[in-house]
Amino acid sequence: MKRRNFIKSMMAVSAVAVTPVALMAKDEAKAKKKGPNDLTFEAAVKAITGGKEVKESDKIKLTVPEIAENGAVVPVKVEVDHPMEEANYVKAIHVLNTKNGNARCADVMLTPANGRGYFATRVKLGSTQEVVALVELSDGTFIKTGKSVKVTIGGCG
Amino acid sequence: MAEARKSMIKIKPKKYKTGDIVKVDFIVIHPMDTGLIKDKKTGKIKPAHYIDNITFSFDGKPFTTMKVWETVSTNPYFSVNFKVPGKGKITVDYTDNTGEKNTKSKKLKPKD
Numbered sequence: 001m002k003r004r005n006f007i008k009s010m011m012a013v014s015a016v017a018v019t020p021v022a023l024m025a026k027d028e029a030k031a032k033k034k035g036p037n038d039l040t041f042e043a044a045v046k047a048i049t050g051g052k053e054v055k056e057s058d059k060i061k062l063t064v065p066e067i068a069e070n071g072a073v074v075p076v077k078v079e080v081d082h083p084m085e086e087a088n089y090v091k092a093i094h095v096l097n098t099k100n101g102n103a104r105c106a107d108v109m110l111t112p113a114n115g116r117g118y119f120a121t122r123v124k125l126g127s128t129q130e131v132v133a134l135v136e137l138s139d140g141t142f143i144k145t146g147k148s149v150k151v152t153i154g155g156c157g
Numbered sequence: 158m159a160e161a162r163k164s165m166i167k168i169k170p171k172k173y174k175t176g177d178i179v180k181v182d183f184i185v186i187h188p189m190d191t192g193l194i195k196d197k198k199t200g201k202i203k204p205a206h207y208i209d210n211i212t213f214s215f216d217g218k219p220f221t222t223m224k225v226w227e228t229v230s231t232n233p234y235f236s237v238n239f240k241v242p243g244k245g246k247i248t249v250d251y252t253d254n255t256g257e258k259n260t261k262s263k264k265l266k267p268k269d
Contacts, residue, residue, distance in 0.1 A: 036192050036205045036227075037226055037227070072230060072231065073230045073231075074230075084240075097228065100228050101193075102226050102227065102228050104226045104228065105225075105226060105228045105229055106223055106224070106225045106226070106229060106235075107223065107224040107225075108221065108222075108223045108237070109221065109222045109223070110220075110221055110237070111219075111220045111221065113215070113218075113220040113239065113240060113242070114220060114221060114237060114238050114239055114240065115178040115238050115239060115240030116178050116238040116240075117238075118180075118236070118237060118238040119235075119236065119237055120234070120235070120236035121229060121230075121233065121234060121235050121236070122229065122230040122233065122234055123228055123229055123230060124191070124228050124229070124230050
């Protein structure tokens with residue numbers, strides 16, 4: 001009898017531990033934790049470009065650390081190699097991420113008075129992901145470049 | 158939130174002439190809460206509180222406007238370039254999602 005009881009109880013324990021329902025509930029609780037302005041990366045890009053084509057370009061120099069030990073403070077620097085004249089200038093620099101709840105970090109509208117297409121800030125990254133700089137030129141074309149950042153400790157709570 | 162937030166405008170490099178391109182750094186002490194983190198003391202979720210609009214202007218003329226979200230770090234730092242047109246004043250206005258408004262300015266004194 002002892003042995004039978006023991007096996008029974010063992011089976012019950014293992015059944016509870018592996019029950020997919022319990023795991024699903026945990027995942028759901030995680031997914032429910034949402035910020036006020038959550039937007040996916042694809043939706044954010046569409047909102048900015050309006051469905052226009054975005055070309056990969058090496059004109060943009062994006063400086064981010066390869067490995068960020070603290071995801072709460074990740075320095076991002078964007079430099080655009082493009083003239084800043086009255087008729088031909090960098091109109092906007094958008095800093096985006098691919099996996100945070102809210103994919104947008106900052107939209108910077110520049111004017112020819114800036115003299116150079118440059119923007120730097122610090123962002124939070126929740127997990128290992130890509131930081132993307134999407135640049136709008138004054139003729140209405142979009143160029144972008146992205147770099148992945150390895151995050152060891154997430155910074156988005 | 159009656160007291161003014163600590164903020165700072167830095168011009169780099171320190172010596173510049175008319176026509177030079179300088180870096181304008183703006184730093185402000187702000188919590189930038191995402192609305193996801195629990196307060197350790199009370200156990201309640203802190204409401205979202207972040208800067209959302211920033212305007213850099215020179216003598217009243219805006220030259221850079223930014224829209225910012227909570228994904229920017231605590232005590233944020235924003236840096237842009239600016240071509241010095243002469244003597245004047247750089248002003249940075251910022252508002253956050255709770256409607257708080259603040260202004261910070263610094264004089265530009267190019268050495269010719």
